[in-house]
Amino acid sequence: MNNLELPTEKDPDITSTDETSILVVIVDTNPGQKMLRENPNVLTHVVDSVIGFANSHLMQKAPNKLAIMACHSKTSKFIYPGSTKPLDIRQIDGQYEAFTSVEKTTKQNLSSLLNTENSTIATESLLAGAMAMALCFIAKTQRTKPPGAKINCRMLVVTGSGDSASQYMNYMNVFFTAQKQNTVIDVCALDQHLSLLQQGCDITNGLYLKVPQLQGLLQYLLWVFLPEPPVREKLVLPPPVKVDYRxxxxxxxxxxxxxxxxxxxxxxxxxxxxxxxxxxxxxxxxxxxxxxxxxxxxxxx
Ligand SMILES: [Zn+2]
Ligand SMILES: [Zn+2]
Structure with missing residues (x-):
């Protein structure tokens, strides 16, 4: 009888090994970025690519969680899931409603943010602050997880801004907190090389990629950043570049x-x-x- 009872005792363990994944995408929407000053339409392309990438993350596993943040020159805000009440979503062209919800909520919250924060003064993006907010979001989600569940946490920073050493201390605090929290920091540089954020990727075992061609952004996101960190070691990814540890x-x-x-x-x-x-x-x-x-x-x- 004892032998027969053993499998039922193990059953909860079998279900709890199901790993879920939290992804927080931080999109730099600061109009002061060099690439946006040259061509403001790039932002639409970047946001569309990020939404496509975010939906692919949700598609991988049903319990996967997603948050999208907009990082601006004066404020950082969660644009998905937003603070406003959920939109009335109906199926369009046979698309899964959850994907339509991500796209519509993100675009609506982003446009309201861009309308309220329409400053022409070029100041740096508050990337370190946005990353700290993402860490808080991840910590909050981890606290409410069912006991025994394993969650892979990561954040992806998509930015065309330059690296600013004026936020050096904030960056370092974020990197070491993320390391302690087992959160992976991935960085996708769109325009300029980012040596400080590259250090953060190295500290937290994340990936850093400077996109060679902005046109293929979605393809780079899906290839490099979509696989979860435990899977990555089995894939052929761009070779790691030497980290500038200054x-x-x-x-x-x-x-x-x-x-x-x-x-x-x-x-x-x-x-x-x-x-x-x-x-x-x-x-x-x-x-x-x-x-x-x-x-x-x-x-x-
Ligand atoms: Zn000095
Ligand atoms: Zn001192």
């Missing part, structure tokens, strides 16, 4: 190879700084080397 100095926010590091708080400076601007520790100004030499001679005698 840090930004805290005084000028510029990337440096060699610098001074505060021994108390590990702040980085490009020049010697007698008082650390972060933790206010006072350092002695290093004296001339000549003064040290005679002492050594005395020791020898």
């Amino acid at each position: 840090a930004a100095c805290f005084c000028h926010r510029e990337l440096i190879d060699i610098g001074f590091v505060c021994s108390v708080c590990l702040s980085i400076f490009c020049k010697f700084c007698p008082i650390c601007t972060t933790c206010h520790t006072v350092f002695k100004i290093p004296g001339p080397l000549a003064a040290v030499k005679p002492k050594k001679k005395k020791m020898k005698i």
